[in-house]
Amino acid sequence: MTAGKRRILLLNKADLADPEATRKWVWFFQARGETAYPIHALSLKSKELLSAIDRSVRDIVEAAEEKGIRKTVRVMVIGVPNVGKSTLINRLRGSSIAKTGDRPGVTKSNQWIHITPYLDLLDTPGMLWPRLDDQLAARRLCYIGSVKDDVVDIYALAISLLEDLKASCPETLSARFHVDDQSAENAELLDAVCRGRGWLLKGGRYDYDRCCSVVLDEFRSGKLGRITLESPDGQTGESSL
Ligand SMILES: Nc1nc2c(ncn2[C@@H]2O[C@H](COP(=O)(O)OP(=O)(O)OP(=O)(O)O)[C@@H](O)[C@H]2O)c(=O)[nH]1
Ligand SMILES: [Mg+2]
Structure with missing residues (x-):
């Protein structure tokens, strides 16, 4: 164009x-x-x-x-x-x-x-590529809210964002979500965040819906810090994923 x-x-x-x-x-x-x-x-x-x-x-x-x-x-x-x-x-x-x-x-x-x-x-209406073969790029577009949340698996998206945060800025997980067990992986990360922030339902079950939407919201609104997903040299810095 x-x-x-x-x-x-x-x-x-x-x-x-x-x-x-x-x-x-x-x-x-x-x-x-x-x-x-x-x-x-x-x-x-x-x-x-x-x-x-x-x-x-x-x-x-x-x-x-x-x-x-x-x-x-x-x-x-x-x-x-x-x-x-x-x-x-x-x-x-x-x-x-x-x-x-x-x-x-x-x-x-x-x-x-x-x-x-x-x-x-x-x-103009926002535009996306008709096909996105690069899964990492697609995921990042989802993190920043350029793809409608109702067409993606929010649960999987929140887990991968937490994994990325754990890898590049683990202090965010402890500071914001009170996750001290850095050995938690995949879905365990959601459990750890629910425990850390006290998001429990009746009967002590974890409130995953709330957890996923707050994790994504806090990332998008900058509450997790000033984070850049891609750097021109492909490197990830302290506050970049
Ligand atoms: N933090 C921050 N938020 C912004 C900035 N610019 C816009 N926003 C917010 O980003 C959201 C999207 O803004 P829009 O102007 O609707 O975005 P758009 O590109 O026109 O979106 P589409 O029309 O859906 O493609 C709104 O909640 C804005 O308040 C900015 O520079 N910083
Ligand atoms: Mg617009």
């Missing part, structure tokens, strides 16, 4: 990401001749981004102006579901014109939104 088109790369939800990993991603894109802007759409200062858009199309606008035409710049905002595309547009517009929500698939169709008299943004 972007072939032959100018693009501005935004790394949104930077407030949830490991700052060191974000820096590495910025260098990675810089080495490829592209500028990537880490942003926090909810508190973005619109001026900087509007200037970046302005800079990237100035030559086209000026060429048109020489012919006496005042061009309206039209920009498509694209990305995987739930990354904050509509939130960003609302922030730039200064009002809640685009529907947003804490789940994927909120924007259902394309919608042009006027930002300034000479800038329109197209809000």
